Amino acid sequence: MTLDNDSPYLVFSRQAWSELRDTVHQPLTEAELARLRGINDKVSPAEVRDIYLPLSRLLNLYIKAKQRRSKVLDQFLRKEPRHLPYIISLAGSVAVGKSTTARIMAALLARWPQHPKVALVTTDGFLYPNSELEARGLMHKKGFPESYDIRRLVQFVSDIKSGKPRVTAPVYSHLSYDVIPGAEEVVEQPDIVIIEGLNVLQSGMDYPHEPHRVFVSDFVDFSIFVDAEPSLLKTWYVERFLKLRDGAFSDPDSYFHHYAQLSQAEAVATASRIWQEINYQNLKQNILPTKDRAELILTKGQAHGIEQVWLKK
Ligand SMILES: Nc1ncnc2c1ncn2[C@@H]1O[C@H](COP(=O)(O)OP(=O)(O)O)[C@@H](O)[C@H]1O
Numbered sequence: 001m002t003l004d005n006d007s008p009y010l011v012f013s014r015q016a017w018s019e020l021r022d023t024v025h026q027p028l029t030e031a032e033l034a035r036l037r038g039i040n041d042k043v044s045p046a047e048v049r050d051i052y053l054p055l056s057r058l059l060n061l062y063i064k065a066k067q068r069r070s071k072v073l074d075q076f077l078r079k080e081p082r083h084l085p086y087i088i089s090l091a092g093s094v095a096v097g098k099s100t101t102a103r104i105m106a107a108l109l110a111r112w113p114q115h116p117k118v119a120l121v122t123t124d125g126f127l128y129p130n131s132e133l134e135a136r137g138l139m140h141k142k143g144f145p146e147s148y149d150i151r152r153l154v155q156f157v158s159d160i161k162s163g164k165p166r167v168t169a170p171v172y173s174h175l176s177y178d179v180i181p182g183a184e185e186v187v188e189q190p191d192i193v194i195i196e197g198l199n200v201l202q203s204g205m206d207y208p209h210e211p212h213r214v215f216v217s218d219f220v221d222f223s224i225f226v227d228a229e230p231s232l233l234k235t236w237y238v239e240r241f242l243k244l245r246d247g248a249f250s251d252p253d254s255y256f257h258h259y260a261q262l263s264q265a266e267a268v269a270t271a272s273r274i275w276q277e278i279n280y281q282n283l284k285q286n287i288l289p290t291k292d293r294a295e296l297i298l299t300k301g302q303a304h305g306i307e308q309v310w311l312k313k
C-alpha cells in the first residue's frame with residue numbers, strides 16, 4: 001500500500017489488495033466460478049479472487065455499518081424500522097468493462113446473508129429515444145450529458161432510495177440502438193442496487209443546459225470508477241465492435257446490420273472513427289473529469305487486468 005499524505009486515496013497493488021480478502025468465509029465454489037464464467041468467460045478466477053472478493057468484503061462491512069446506523073436513527077425517531085437499499089454507482093468509459101464488473105459484483109454481493117437481493121440498472125435506458133435525439137441534433141452525442149433525460153434518472157434513483165415498493169426504469173437495446181418503446185425494468189425493494197453508466201458521477205456542472213438541484217450522487221452510498229489508458233480503451237472498443245460485427249450486427253433487426261458486411265479493415269476503421277469522434281471526446285470532456293469523485297478506482301492494464309486499487313481514505 002502506498003501512503004501519500006497529500007492524496008485522498010490509499011493506493012494498493014493487486015498483491016496488497018488481494019491480501020485483504022477473507023479466505024475463510026468467502027471461498028468460491030465450483031458452481032459459483034461456473035456462473036461467473038457465464039458472465040464473461042475471459043474474466044480469470046484469479047482476478048475474481050484477488051480483486052473482487054476483497055471488494056465484496058469491504059462493501060459488506062460498509063453495508064452492515066449503514067444498516068446499523070439506519071436502525072439507530074429509526075429508533076431515535078421512534079419510527080418503524082425501514083429497509084432502504086444500499087446504492088453503489090459504477091462509472092467509467094465506454095468499453096472499459098463496467099457491465100462485466102457490475103455483474104461480477106452483483107453475483108458476489110448476493111452471496112452475503114445480510115443483502116441477498118441485488119438489482120442491476122444501466123443508465124442507457126435513460127438516453128432520449130433516437131427520435132428525440134434526432135430532433136435535438138444529438139445522434140452523434142449519445143452518452144454525452146445532453147443525451148440523457150437526467151431528471152428522470154435522478155427521480156428514479158431518488159424513488160429507490162426513499163424505499164418506494166416498485167420503481168421502473170426504461171430499457172435500451174444495443175441491437176436496435178434505441179430505447180425499447182414500452183419496455184421497463186422493475187426494481188422492487190432490493191437490498192443493494194448497482195447503477196452503472198458513464199454519467200453516474202456527474203453533477204449539476206455537467207448539465208448547464210438542464211439545471212437540477214439534486215444529482216445521482218446524492219443518493220449513492222458508494223461509488224466506483226473503472227479506469228484504463230485511452231489507448232487500451234480504444235483497443236477494447238474496436239475488439240468489441242468486431243465481435244458485434246460477427247454476432248449482433250448480423251441480425252437483420254440490428255441498427256448496425258449494414259456493418260455486418262464490412263471487411264475486417266473497414267470495420268476497424270469504422271470503430272476507430274466512432275471511438276475517436278464520439279466516445280473518446282465524451283471520455284475526455286465529461287467522464288474523466290469525474291474520476292476523483294469516486295470512493296474507489298480500479299485501474300486496468302493490458303487484457304483488462306486490474307493492476308491497482310485506489311480507496312478513498
Ligand atoms: N474483466 C474482464 N476481462 C476480460 N475482458 C473483459 C473484462 N471486462 C470486460 N471485458 C471485455 O471488454 C469489452 C467491454 O466490456 P463491457 O462490460 O461491455 O464494457 P462497458 O459496459 O464499460 O461498455 C467486452 O468485449 C468484454 O467482453
Ligand SMILES: CC(C)(COP(=O)(O)O)[C@@H](O)C(=O)NCCC(=O)O
Pocket residue numbers: 094122123124125142143144196197198199274278279
Ligand atoms: C449507450 C452508451 C451511450 C453507453 O451508455 P451508459 O449505459 O453508460 O449510460 C454507449 O455504449 C454508446 O452507444 N455510445 C455511442 C457511440 C457508440 O456507438 O459507441
